[in-house]
Amino acid sequence: MYNLRPLQRRRSSTVTDAFRSLSNARSDVFKAMAAVAAAWLCAQSSLAQELIGSVADGQAKSAECAACHGVDGNSITAEWPSLAGQHAAYTVRQLRAYQTGERDDVLMTNFAVELGEQDMLDLAAYYEAQTIIPGGADPELVSLGESIYRSGVAERGVVACIACHGPSGRGNPLAAYPMLQGQHATYTANTLRAYAAGTRRSDATSNQMMRTITALLLEDELLAVSSYVQGLR
Ligand code: HEC
Numbered sequence: 124m125y126n127l128r129p130l131q132r133r134r135s136s137t138v139t140d141a142f143r144s145l146s147n148a149r150s151d152v153f154k155a156m157a158a159v160a161a162a163w164l165c166a167q168s169s170l171a172q173e174l175i176g177s178v179a180d181g182q183a184k185s186a187e188c189a190a191c192h193g194v195d196g197n198s199i200t201a202e203w204p205s206l207a208g209q210h211a212a213y214t215v216r217q218l219r220a221y222q223t224g225e226r227d228d229v230l231m232t233n234f235a236v237e238l239g240e241q242d243m244l245d246l247a248a249y250y251e252a253q254t255i256i257p258g259g260a261d262p263e264l265v266s267l268g269e270s271i272y273r274s275g276v277a278e279r280g281v282v283a284c285i286a287c288h289g290p291s292g293r294g295n296p297l298a299a300y301p302m303l304q305g306q307h308a309t310y311t312a313n314t315l316r317a318y319a320a321g322t323r324r325s326d327a328t329s330n331q332m333m334r335t336i337t338a339l340l341l342e343d344e345l346l347a348v349s350s351y352v353q354g355l356r
């Protein structure tokens with residue numbers, strides 16, 4: 124019995140120590156959580172900053188692009204893509220792809236490498252604010268093109284384009300799926316061939332999905348779906 128008090132004291136002091144170290148540990152956890160939250164907020168605000176482009180500045184900077192992509196982003200020649208209406212984040216990512224070498228083109232790369240981060244944001248904002256003037260689909264190719272776009276090619280595992288690019292080819296800016304609507308068939312066919320050949324590698328961050336899909340397409344299917352996309356509105 125006489126042992127009880129020291130034992131109790133020891134117990135209670137052990138409990139107190141344990142509680143103290145627990146609350147210390149807790150405050151460490153809270154400190155760590157606060158640090159993580161602060162870093163996250165910081166990242167969010169720099170992300171928000173990163174996404175601001177000025178349409179007016181972009182318009183001024185687009186003068187040198189207009190020779191090929193048109194004053195309003197509707198290009199003059201079928202080999203050169205129209206940029207009007209394209210999601211700004213996608214345009215920025217493609218310009219970066221020319222800078223890193225994931226895309227390469229004799230005409231385009233030289234223009235892209237000269238652009239700074241703010242230039243790309245401004246130009247992308249300007250083009251997003253323009254309206255695409257769609258061409259038409261070749262009536263002879265439209266039924267094959269539509270079938271591939273809407274249903275894919277089941278026997279070869281070609282996924283339907285509609286799943287990512289949407290029923291009218293508007294894409295999905297949140298998922299980084301580009302707008303295809305109204306794009307020149309000649310450019311679309313060229314870029315699909317570039318994915319198939321592996322010379323365009325800008326889909327690295329999206330599971331190489333375009334390289335995978337285009338590798339399964341036959342040339343007549345590629346031409347038909349490109350023509351169908353040109354007619355989408
Ligand atoms: C001499 C003609 C020419 C000029 C000038 C030019 N481009 Fe291009 N651009 C092209 C061609 C050709 C392509 C397609 C290349 C390819 O297949 O990768 C292209 C592709 C692009 C793409 C990719 C589009 C897509 O749908 O993936 C963007 C974005 C772009 N250009 C923006 C610009 C901007 C911004 C400027 C001005 C700073 C500019 N271009 C100047 C010819 C040009």
Ligand code: HEC
Nearest residue numbers: 282283284286287299300301311325326329332333336348
């Ligand atoms: C699983 C989603 C998915 C499917 C299905 C899909 N795409 Fe894509 N597509 C993407 C993504 C993501 C990109 C952007 C990749 C990059 O950054 O290069 C893209 C890019 C493209 C581009 C390049 C646009 C440009 O101007 O830069 C074309 C053209 C295209 N897709 C056509 C098609 C066609 C045609 C089909 C159907 C045969 C198809 N896609 C099916 C996700 C998809």
